[in-house]
Structure formats: C-alpha cells, structure tokens
Amino acid sequence: MPLDSRRICGPESTQSPHIFTVNKDIKSDILLNGERKDGRKLDQIRPLFLRPGLISQAKGSAYIEQNHTKVICAVYGPREVMRKEDFSMKGQLTCEFKFATFSCKKKRQHQQDAEEKDLSVQLLEALEPAVQLDKFPKAQVNVYITVLQNDGIALAASITCASLALADAGIEMYDIVVGSSARIHGDVMLVDPSEEEEYRSQDCKDVNEGKVVIGLMPSINQISALTSKGEIDFETISQAIKTCIQTCQKVYPVLQNALVNSVKTKT
C-alpha cells in the first residue's frame, strides 16, 4: 500500500473496535417468523430512492439510496484523451470507484486500495457492454462513483447509479444496466442483503455460503456483469442468478420512471 505523503495519516496501526464484536449467526435472525431483522421478507428489496441530475456541473449524475446504502455518481465527457498512448478509434470509458473514508464500519484510506481498484474494474466491465462506445471515437467518458454510506451491496447499487448517471449525461446506451445482489446462506437466499447480512469469508465454514452480484440489461435480456464469492454448488448458484435477474426486472420500471421525471423537470 503506497502511503499518502501529503496527509497526516495518524498512527498506522489503528484498529476498528468492531473487530471485537461477536459475529452472530445471521440465520437465527432470519428464522424469526420468516422475516429478516429489518422486517423484510427473504426476497424483498429495500425501498429505493433515485435522483438523476443533482450535480449541476457534471454532464450527468445520479444519487441512489437503499435504506442506509447511499451512493453518488458523476459522469464527465465525452472529452479529449490527453495521453497519446491511450489513443483508440473507439470511445473509452473509465471508472473510478471510491468508498468515502467514513462510509464503512472500518475506516477507509484516502487513496484507492486494492478492493476499490477491483470494484472499479468490475464496474467498468458492467457498464462497457451497455455504452455505445463507437459513438464517441477518440474520446473518453469518465465515471466517478463515491459511496457515501455502505450498508451492503455497494457494487450493485453503484452499477445502477452509474448507468443512471450515464443516461442522464445523454451518453447513448443499448440499455440501462441494473445491478442486484443476493446472499446465499445454506438453503436460504437473501435478496439485497444489508451490511450485517453480507458475506464475510472468515466466519463461514460450510459449502453454500457466498454472494452473487449481477448486472442486467433488462430490455435486451443480457447480463453484463456477473461475480460471485464463496463456495457454492452449481444448482444454488444458478438459482441465485435467476433470482437476481427477477429482482433487476422488478426494479427496471422504477429507473425508467426516475429518468422520465428528471427529463420532465429539466424542461
């Protein structure tokens, strides 16, 4: 990890007090009359709030809120590619994913760490199939994502938020990419898991513990992003993907509605 020399970072070896909490088995919370801790059913997603076009200086922007998961995204471009080596006849898309330092339980660094870099790549791969890159040759579009508060599924929320911002910026796309995530816990599947319910590799011992994130373009029925974590058997993972697809399709009209409303209020 390269350290930031321009900031005073405080002592290097601080620890979050949360590592001393005892991890409870999430199943015991679920089984309370078939409801999750926050009162949702297993396949119920959290209420969704969307607001495109809130950063006035950006070409396009969007804000998404799913209970305590809050993500903001700005899109700039198409603009000139500055570095000669990066020249390409096709348009380019760049993504930068960042957790705000205070967004997670654990304090994040000011600079992008390995996880954030990995998430940037995953986000880019989710958006690239949707954007018509040939419409802006020799130019680039930059997508900046900042997670303000993380209460689970930061990646899925970012995918939805970023594609909404791209649409708001007027970048031509084949379809909006909708992200969704599911947590697999034995024979239970939790759609749209909260931070507490999310998969952590250290406190899972059995097979069929993990999570799946997908990005779907609903109107052309194409999956643009698919990642999973944890050891899961074939049938369960297929089922999880199918459930995620259904969730995406449910959310899609809400996104369309949000975009239509933002266009109406602009004019």
Added chain:
Amino acid sequence: MADVNYSEAEKTFILHGIQDKFPCREDGRGCEDYRHMEIETGVVSNTSGSARLRLANTDILVGVKAELGVPSPEKPDSGCIEFFVDCSANATPEFEGRGGEELATEISTVLSRCYDNSGCLDLKSLCIIPKQQCWILYIDVLLLECGGNLFDAASIGVKAALYNTRIPNVTVNQEDDEMEIELSDDPYDVNRLDISSSPCIVTLSKIGHYHVVDASQKEEACCLARLMMGVTAKGTISALKKEGWGSLNPESIFDMMETGKKIGQVLNTSLLNVLEEEEKSGNKRKTVGFLK
C-alpha cells in the same frame, strides 16, 4: 492482454470454424479440449514449494514462500495467503515497466477470490499461536510466456505449487509467560497442505454462438466475453467472474457454467493424479522443462 492485431478475415475464419456443425478450432481441437500441458513441481530449491506449467505456449512459474508473521486482526486464528502475479517483460514487450500491472492485478484478484473461503484451503492449520504467530504463504506467479488462457494456467500452477509446498514443523514452548517458537531442523520433518478441495479456474470464451475452453491467443482476440469459474473437485463453484466488453445471455451463462463445472472436475482429478504420480517416481522422473 498481449494484444495482437488480427485481420478481419482471420477472425472470421476462426469464428466459422467454431460455428460449424463439425467443430474444428484453428488447431484441430474440439470445443471442450485443453491443449497439451506439461507440469513439474519442486523446480526452485529456495522456495517452500514451486511448480512450472507449460500449456502450449503459455509458460508459468509459481513459487511459494512460507514466512512467519502476525495474523490479521479480522482472522486471528488462521494464517494467510497472498498472491502476487508478475507479468515479466520476457513474455511480451508490452509488459515492460508498468504495462503488465493491470493484467497482473486482475489475475491475482481472481486467484485470491477463488481461495477466499475456508473450504478451499485450510488456513486454520497455518496458525501457530492465535493472535500472535502464523504462517503467511506468499504465492508468486511469474509469467514467462503468454500463449492465451493465462488464468487457467496460473490457477493450475498455483495448485501444483501448493501441493509441493512443505512447511517446516514448529513447536511452541511455554516458559513462564513467554512463548518460544522452535523450528525443527530436520528437513524431512515438514507439514504438507491439503489441496484436495482447492479450485482450478476454468475460463469459457464465448466466440460467436458457442463457447470454448482454453482459448489460444488468436481465439482470445475474437472473443467478446468470457466467464471465469473457480471449480473444485466436488463440482462446487468458488468464484465466478464475467470478463470482457461484451455481454451474455442468461441461458448461455447457464450452459457455460454447466460445461465449466464438468471440465473443472475432470481437470482437478487429472491434475491430482499427475501430481501424485510425479511424487511417486521421485528422483527417477525425467525433467521436461528448461529448469534443472
């Protein structure tokens, strides 16, 4: 990826070969066939375990080094493994300087995600004193030549190197309040790792309407999207990742996963057989690579 520009005609030729009813890839393989593989373990003497893999033109050297360290506060009772991939400029001049960094981090994140669950490798056995001392395995993958399908090759190499890894036995003596670690000086007094449930990555490349395993460099240039799966010998999936700038139909994803699971199981069992056979033949085995 080492990009080579192929002409449209050449790409169409490869595409048509795969699309025909009589499947014929540019090198005569079927859609679910791997290329010829050469594997040998214990090639670098200064490591705790090492392996070299040659998959047609792809050449990979993996070294495992075990060192003592402090366990991370999140997992106080287990050791850790750290992957590092080095894309050496020997493989292609494009990797010079920081050119190979992007690919290298991509390979190492996929590998660490594959091993990031307690079923695949028992990290608890690497712990010596909880919260104080544990073994940290540094797994370094060196890319010597690129001939396509680097992810699969790297994962096979890693598994073979872990099979070959020997960790010296340590004993903990408690004197008053202080713990003292004593390392066994007998070179044969070692622990081995159980890799029977470690995953191998199977990459399925979508070319035209069909998918192929073990794509060569040419085929990779024609492919818009691929699916990488970490498959264990039991057939469970330890990681899944879609890669590339194309998108995939849900049905074809399920088809690809089915193929990947099948291929992955066969790959895991045959790899283990080969490794066991090599181990049995001991010093009599004949060396195939340039090393030694």
